[in-house]
Amino acid sequence: MPIRQLPPDIAVQIAAGEVIERPVSVVKELVENAIDAGASRIIVEIKGGGIEQLRVVDDGAGILSEEVLLAFQRHATSKVESADMLNAIPTLGFRGEALPSIAAVSQMAINTRPAATDAGFNAEFAWGKLISEGAHGCPPGTTIEVSDLFGNLPARRRFLKSATAESGRIHELVTRYSLAYPEVSFHLKVGDRVVLNTQGDGRRANAALAVYGAEVSESLLEIQEEDPETGYRVEGLAGDPSLHRANRTYMTFFVNRRWIQNRMLTFALEEAYHGLLPEKRYPLAALNLVVPYEDVDVNSHPAKREVRFRQDGKVYAALQRGVRAALVAYSPVRGIQGTI
Ligand code: ADP
Numbered sequence: 577m578p579i580r581q582l583p584p585d586i587a588v589q590i591a592a593g594e595v596i597e598r599p600v601s602v603v604k605e606l607v608e609n610a611i612d613a614g615a616s617r618i619i620v621e622i623k624g625g626g627i628e629q630l631r632v633v634d635d636g637a638g639i640l641s642e643e644v645l646l647a648f649q650r651h652a653t654s655k656v657e658s659a660d661m662l663n664a665i666p667t668l669g670f671r672g673e674a675l676p677s678i679a680a681v682s683q684m685a686i687n688t689r690p691a692a693t694d695a696g697f698n699a700e701f702a703w704g705k706l707i708s709e710g711a712h713g714c715p716p717g718t719t720i721e722v723s724d725l726f727g728n729l730p731a732r733r734r735f736l737k738s739a740t741a742e743s744g745r746i747h748e749l750v751t752r753y754s755l756a757y758p759e760v761s762f763h764l765k766v767g768d769r770v771v772l773n774t775q776g777d778g779r780r781a782n783a784a785l786a787v788y789g790a791e792v793s794e795s796l797l798e799i800q801e802e803d804p805e806t807g808y809r810v811e812g813l814a815g816d817p818s819l820h821r822a823n824r825t826y827m828t829f830f831v832n833r834r835w836i837q838n839r840m841l842t843f844a845l846e847e848a849y850h851g852l853l854p855e856k857r858y859p860l861a862a863l864n865l866v867v868p869y870e871d872v873d874v875n876s877h878p879a880k881r882e883v884r885f886r887q888d889g890k891v892y893a894a895l896q897r898g899v900r901a902a903l904v905a906y907s908p909v910r911g912i913q914g915t916i
């Protein structure tokens with residue numbers, strides 16, 4: 577075959593394959609968009625593991641009628657204006673890939689209205705093609721509904737786990753975000769069941785109470801430590817040493833409130849608890865690292881799940897020392913040994 581450039585409808589499907597791996601990827605992108613839009617309340621409703629249907633409702637800024645269709649074009653974003661902005665990205669989104677990617681692999685509807693405008697706008701897509709659009713009354717904010725995910729990609733659909741397993745991933749994601757954004761009220765409904773409801777009053781302890789229940793949250797310490805050398809801060813919740821788990825799933829890390837996976841941070845946290853937990857037991861923690869935007873590259877993973885730090889060592893030290901200091905302060909009498 578001769579070399580040729582792929583037509584846009586094929587290109588977008590390939591891109592979608594990287595960004596949208598499973599239902600939880602859709603929820604992640606939509607929740608991140610809602611947060612970027614300044615929402616104070618985010619409702620997530622899923623049916624059939626999010627494959628059959630999922631809906632994300634927010635009360636954020638909304639999209640102007642004349643910009644809605646543009647938002648579904650590839651690389652269309654309101655978050656990046658110039659190349660140097662990529663060196664210090666303050667928003668969760670920046671690539672303008674999520675909406676077109678989701679639309680390419682589902683049936684998708686959007687209703688949106690900025691609070692200052694009278695009429696909202698509705699658009700519907702099927703497998704990436706616009707099928708209807710027009711003015712549409714709706715409350716301020718944005719509602720996005722996605723149905724029949726991967727209905728046009730049977731191979732991808734077969735690769736998904738059971739509805740229960742996919743729901744579990746979504747539950748986990750929303751839970752983690754609710755801990756990082758205590759000022760946002762998160763509401764998650766799986767089928768007919770409300771499985772998470774946070775107040776959004778800005779108090780992390782209240783978010784933890786909604787997520788973990790009273791017993792666990794009583795054992796959580798509020799962490800708020802600044803590394804004197806670098807100014808890097810670590811904030812969030814970490815269990816006192818009486819609280820531990822059999823695996824590492826309960827360690828959640830955010831960098832500038834972006835949920836990421838990072839082995840180094842896992843090690844740093846385990847190191848902070850060194851000598852305090854029984855063998856083969858792991859801490860429960862949800863921690864956010866606050867580092868200057870220019871010290872972290874968030875553009876290194878298609879689903880933005882991983883980041884690169886300019887100086888790993890400094891990040892490691894800030895987390896390990898910050899948590900250790902909080903643990904020592906919690907338990908001065910028992911005299912936690914070791915360096916901080
Ligand atoms: P990105 O988030 O990388 O900019 P997306 O494809 O996720 O790309 O969204 C494209 C644009 O649509 C965003 O830049 C934003 O302007 C707008 N948008 C998407 N979702 C929302 C929302 N829930 N509320 C307000 N604006 C939104």
Ligand code: MG
Pocket residue numbers: 605608609668669670672674675
């Ligand atoms: Mg986005």
